[in-house]
Amino acid sequence: MWSLKRFPAPWLLPALLPVAVMTIYPVAHALWTSLHSVTLLFPGEPFVGLDNYQRVVTSNYFWDAIRNSLVFTLLAAPSVVVIGTLVALFLQRRFFGSQLVRSVVLLPWVLPGAISAVLWIWVFHPSFGVLNGILRELNLIDGSIPWLTSPRLALVAVVVAHVWTQVPFAVVLIMAALAAINPETLEAAAIDCRSRFKRFRHIVFPEIKAMIVVLTVYNALTAFTSYDLVYAMTGGGPGTATTLLSFQIWRESFSMYDFGAGSAVAFIVVSISAVLIVAITRALPSDLFERE
Amino acid sequence: MASVELRNIAKSFGSVEAVRDVSLSIGDGELVVFLGPSGCGKSTLLRMVAGLEEITSGDLLIGGQRMNEVAAADRGIAMVFQSYALYPHMTVAENMGFALKMLGKPRAETERKVAEAAAILQIEELLGRKPKELSGGQRQRVAIGRAIVREPEVFLFDEPLSNLDAGLRAQMRVEIARLHERLGTTMIYVTHDQVEAMTLADRIVILNKGRIEQQGSPLDLYEKPVNRFVGGFLGQPQMNFIPAQLVSSGGATELAVGVPARRVLQFANVVAAAGGTIVELGVRPDSISIVDPMLETALPAHVVVVEHLGGSSLLYVQVDGLEELVTVELRGKTAFARHETVGLRFDPQRVHLFDGGGKQIESRAAEE
Numbered sequence: 001m002w003s004l005k006r007f008p009a010p011w012l013l014p015a016l017l018p019v020a021v022m023t024i025y026p027v028a029h030a031l032w033t034s035l036h037s038v039t040l041l042f043p044g045e046p047f048v049g050l051d052n053y054q055r056v057v058t059s060n061y062f063w064d065a066i067r068n069s070l071v072f073t074l075l076a077a078p079s080v081v082v083i084g085t086l087v088a089l090f091l092q093r094r095f096f097g098s099q100l101v102r103s104v105v106l107l108p109w110v111l112p113g114a115i116s117a118v119l120w121i122w123v124f125h126p127s128f129g130v131l132n133g134i135l136r137e138l139n140l141i142d143g144s145i146p147w148l149t150s151p152r153l154a155l156v157a158v159v160v161a162h163v164w165t166q167v168p169f170a171v172v173l174i175m176a177a178l179a180a181i182n183p184e185t186l187e188a189a190a191i192d193c194r195s196r197f198k199r200f201r202h203i204v205f206p207e208i209k210a211m212i213v214v215l216t217v218y219n220a221l222t223a224f225t226s227y228d229l230v231y232a233m234t235g236g237g238p239g240t241a242t243t244l245l246s247f248q249i250w251r252e253s254f255s256m257y258d259f260g261a262g263s264a265v266a267f268i269v270v271s272i273s274a275v276l277i278v279a280i281t282r283a284l285p286s287d288l289f290e291r292e
Numbered sequence: 293m294a295s296v297e298l299r300n301i302a303k304s305f306g307s308v309e310a311v312r313d314v315s316l317s318i319g320d321g322e323l324v325v326f327l328g329p330s331g332c333g334k335s336t337l338l339r340m341v342a343g344l345e346e347i348t349s350g351d352l353l354i355g356g357q358r359m360n361e362v363a364a365a366d367r368g369i370a371m372v373f374q375s376y377a378l379y380p381h382m383t384v385a386e387n388m389g390f391a392l393k394m395l396g397k398p399r400a401e402t403e404r405k406v407a408e409a410a411a412i413l414q415i416e417e418l419l420g421r422k423p424k425e426l427s428g429g430q431r432q433r434v435a436i437g438r439a440i441v442r443e444p445e446v447f448l449f450d451e452p453l454s455n456l457d458a459g460l461r462a463q464m465r466v467e468i469a470r471l472h473e474r475l476g477t478t479m480i481y482v483t484h485d486q487v488e489a490m491t492l493a494d495r496i497v498i499l500n501k502g503r504i505e506q507q508g509s510p511l512d513l514y515e516k517p518v519n520r521f522v523g524g525f526l527g528q529p530q531m532n533f534i535p536a537q538l539v540s541s542g543g544a545t546e547l548a549v550g551v552p553a554r555r556v557l558q559f560a561n562v563v564a565a566a567g568g569t570i571v572e573l574g575v576r577p578d579s580i581s582i583v584d585p586m587l588e589t590a591l592p593a594h595v596v597v598v599e600h601l602g603g604s605s606l607l608y609v610q611v612d613g614l615e616e617l618v619t620v621e622l623r624g625k626t627a628f629a630r631h632e633t634v635g636l637r638f639d640p641q642r643v644h645l646f647d648g649g650g651k652q653i654e655s656r657a658a659e660e
Contacts (some may be wrong), residue, residue, distance in 0.1 A: 182379035187344050187364075192391035192442075194365035201389070206381040 003182055004266030014170035027270065034263035041257060052264035064240040065248055066272075068155065069224055072244060073161045073276070076166070076226075077083070077219040081162065081212060084170025089200075090169065092178050119159035124148050124233075151241035158230045158242050165229065170215050171235055177211035178204070213284045220276045225269060288291060294368065294445035294478060295320045298343060301350035303336050303502075304395060310336045312502040313350075318495075323472050323479040327489040328499035329525070335450055335496060337499070338482045342448050343367050355445055370439035371448040374455060376431040378438070380425040385410075385419040388438045391468030402441075409440040412474070413467075429460045434469070449481040451486060465491055486526050490514070495539055498522050515642075520650035523574045529606060532580075532618050533646070534573040538564035544658045547645075551613025553589050558658035571653065576646035577606065577621035582628070583635040590635030597629050609634060 004011055037048045056062055091102050095176040108116065123130045124147035135141045147157045181204065205212075227247045230236070236243040246269055253262030298319040303311040313331040318324045326334035341352060352359045359367050372393075378387050381631040385406050386393075392402040410416045413433045423431055432452060439447055449468070453461045469492055471480055476618030483489055489496050490510045497507040498521075506513060506522045517523035520536075523531045536549045545564045547557040557573075585592040593609035596617055605626040608617040618636065628634060640657030648652050 147295065174441070176496055182375055182377060184373040184375045187342075187378060188373060188377040188438075189379070190344065191342060191364045191369065191371050192438075193394035194363050200395070203379055205380075 030263045030266050030270075033259055034267050036260055038259040038263075039257055040259075048260065052260040053268075056089065056248075056261050056264045056268070061243055061248060062239055062245075065243045065245045066268075068240070068243055069245040069272075071155065072162070072226070072230075073220055073223040075156075076162050076223040077216060079163045080166045080170050080219045080223075081215050084215065085174050085208075085212065087171045088174035088178060089102075092175060105171055106168045108165050108173075112162055113165065113167070113228035114232050116161060116165045119228050120157070120164070120219060121148070121233055124157045138222070140243050149238050151238055153233050154238060154241050156232055161233060162223065163225060164228055166219060170191070170219070173215055174208060177208040181207045213281060216284065217277050217280050220280060221273055224273055224276065245272075295353075296446055296478060296480065297351075297353040297356075298337075298341075299351040299353070301340060301352065303333070303340060303345065309453060310502055311340070314499075314502075314504055315350075316497060316504065316507070318480065320477060320520070321478055323475045323492060323494045325489040325493035325496045326480065326482045326499055327486060327493075327496050327525070328484065328505075330484055332499040334482045334484075334499045334547050336502075338448055338480060341367075341446070342369055342371050344371075368444045368445035369448055370444035370446075371450065372439050372452045374451040376428075376435040376455075378431060378434055382422070382583040383419065384421055384423070384426070384437075387423070387434060388395040388419075388441045390438070391442045393446065405441045405443075406437075407483060410599070412440065412471070412548040413437050428456050429464065432456065432464060433467075436468070440471075440475070445478065447475075447477055447479040447481065449483075451483055452481075453483070453485070458530065461485075461488075463651045468492060470508055475595060486528065490526070496526075498525060500525075504527055516652075517574075517644065518652050520572065520574065520646045520652075523644055523646070523652075527576055529577050529578050529619050529621060531574050531644075533612060533616075534575065534611075534618065536571055536573040537577070538562060538571055538645075540598075542566050547571075548616075549573065549591055550611050554589070556589050556591050556636075556638055557643060559645075559655050560658040561656045562645065562653060570648065572650075573638070574646055575638050575644035576642065577619040579639040579642040580618070580620045581637045581639070582607070583637045585633050585635035587637070588633055590637050592638065593634055593636055594636060595630055595632045598626065598630065600625065609636065611636070611637065611655045 035047060035049060036045045038045050069175050087105060091098065091105065106112050111119070111244075126132060126144045126146050126149065129144075129147065131147065132141070132144045135140070135145070145153065149154050185203065185207075188201075189199045193202070225246045227244055227250065230242055230244055231247060234242040236247055245265065249262050249266045249269065251262075252258050252265055256262075298314055298316045300636065301311060301314045302309065312403075314337060317326075321431040326337060328334045336345060339353075340347050343359070343362065347360050354369070354502075379390065382390065387408060388406045388621055389402040392405065406419070407416070410419055411478045413436060415430065415433050415437060418430055420427060423434070426434065432455075435452070446461040452468075453464050456464060465488055468481075472492075481488075481492060493510050495507060496510055496513055498505045498513065500521050506518045508516075513522060514526050517526065520533065524533065534549055536547050537549055537553070538545050539555070540546075541555070541558075544558045544560060545556040545562045547559065548555050548568075558651065581589045591611055595607055596610050598605040599608075604624065605622045607622060607626065607628060609620060610617055638648075643655070645653040645655045
């Protein structure tokens with residue numbers, strides 16, 4: 001009578017309960033908080049409707065932050081996936097020292113975000129940074145380029161640092177997907193088609209496409225919600241040039257102690273993330289999200 | 293169609309020599325089977341012909357042209373793999389037409405050729421399906437179809453039937469034979485299954501440890517193995533190898549087997565050393581007949597196991613003084629039972645003698 005086929009729901013509980021406790025409850029609580037005035041300084045949590053949202057959207061940082069976040073995501077996520085795929089394709093070949101190179105490539109992955117940030121500050125530092133040093137050595141520049149203090153360059157710099165930290169994970173997953181391809185299929189392709197590029201496009205890419213979609217979604221979310229690296233490198237500046245929306249969740253909640261507004265920003269971030277997921281999976285249809 | 297010529301081909305993986313100094317010419321339209329145990333280098337040899345493996349030394353010629361450095365796609369070959377190697381995300385028709393599409397052939401031509409190949413293999417109704425929706429046998433048909441569509445000069449088969457069950461394997465074997473007859477294309481077929489080799493091949497090349505042991509027509513190899521390896525590898529059930537001694541007796545040389553020794557055969561042209569020469573008698577199970585054990589030229593033995601196969605029976609018998617059982621194949625049903633004592637008589641025209649190094653000793657039975 002407790003058969004799996006007749007009563008499937010109870011059997012799903014062990015899997016669903018943790019999801020409910022860890023995901024649905026916090027999101028629901030955030031939604032509730034965003035509709036109430038919850039501040040540390042004032043007692044009581046009165047219902048305020050969409051007041052928090054209105055305050056957030058009309059604030060002086062909001063449109064800058066949302067633009068920065070979207071630009072950051074649009075630059076970082078595809079870069080991570082493309083570079084990750086290229087590196088994986090390269091590392092998949094056997095060459096002298098390939099094992100060593102494979103382990104070295106994974107290094108950025110094991111570094112905490114704050115350490116990576118310090119590392120990249122050294123690279124981009126205007127006066128004693130490695131990058132300006134090299135450019136000067138090569139006589140490409142005379143003075144120094146203000147990588148982290150010019151608004152436009154600062155965003156590029158944080159994107160570069162973010163991509164650097166995320167590429168190893170992409171490499172690992174793409175390499176796993178490449179390793180799962182039947183080697184005889186690749187050999188059949190080599191007999192059928194001489195061009196390496198065409199073989200990648202017609203045989204290899206479709207085989208790793210599901211993984212690429214997963215990585216794109218994952219990286220879009222990681223970029224859109226990223227804040228530690230950026231905060232440590234630029235503190236959101238100069239001005240609001242690298243202020244990201246996710247950073248404002250923290251600022252509203254834990255700097256201003258306005259949890260209602262913080263939750264409102266969080267909920268906006270969640271909504272935009274959901275739109276991103278749907279957009280990516282629509283743009284790159286793959287078996288993974290195909291309906292049976 | 294084209295001939296294939298291998299001149300002193302060798303392949304090393306690091307310090308491991310997989311193929312050593314193989315020379316072979318394969319005629320236009322011939323079906324040659326590379327046969328050997330796993331690790332003998334037969335697949336490596338085929339992959340070098342295909343262009344999937346670099347040739348360490350030696351020359352490969354297809355249609356008279358040196359192909360060593362030519363890309364696999366430009367060698368005019370098509371290959372059928374053990375795992376079928378179909379492109380999983382493409383339909384059967386797309387799989388079959390892929391090579392032509394990559395060559396930029398017009399769509400109508402590709403479709404016509406795919407349809408023709410599908411008709412030959414009777415897979416027309418599968419053209420719209422994906423590989424995962426097909427059975428193993430159907431997949432292998434598609435893989436063969438993909439090869440046919442390319443109209444190659446040379447077909448290469450790398451153990452194409454190994455993943456199929458026994459019934460399907462027999463059926464596909466016949467289909468490949470018919471395909472060869474129909475297309476008349478040069479084919480190289482790699483297998484470790486000697487039944488496939490015997491039934492399909494115009495010529496079998498037996499490989500062992502990266503070298504050619506012997507090549508020739510299937511029946512030639514079966515009847516006249518040049519060494520113990522070939523004798524033991526071809527034939528099912530396997531050839532019996534029985535330790536024996538050659539002893540001089542008057543004008544002839546006699547073969548003594550068992551304890552106490554029985555002189556079971558006489559040879560006219562073999563000379564034994566003084567005091568006898570230790571040899572191995574190679575005799576196929578169907579070259580042994582059961583006779584009265586009291587006969588002077590019969591070798592007495594006890595029946596240990598009887599296997600009834602319907603059309604024939606296998607008797608496994610123990611000869612005193614021998615470690616291994618001797619297999620005897622008898623036609624039809626047999627009335628022999630376990631523990632019974634029987635006499636073995638070896639067909640003097642169909643026995644083989646091998647020396648200590650496993651090489652065949654030329655032997656001719658003495659007139660009785």
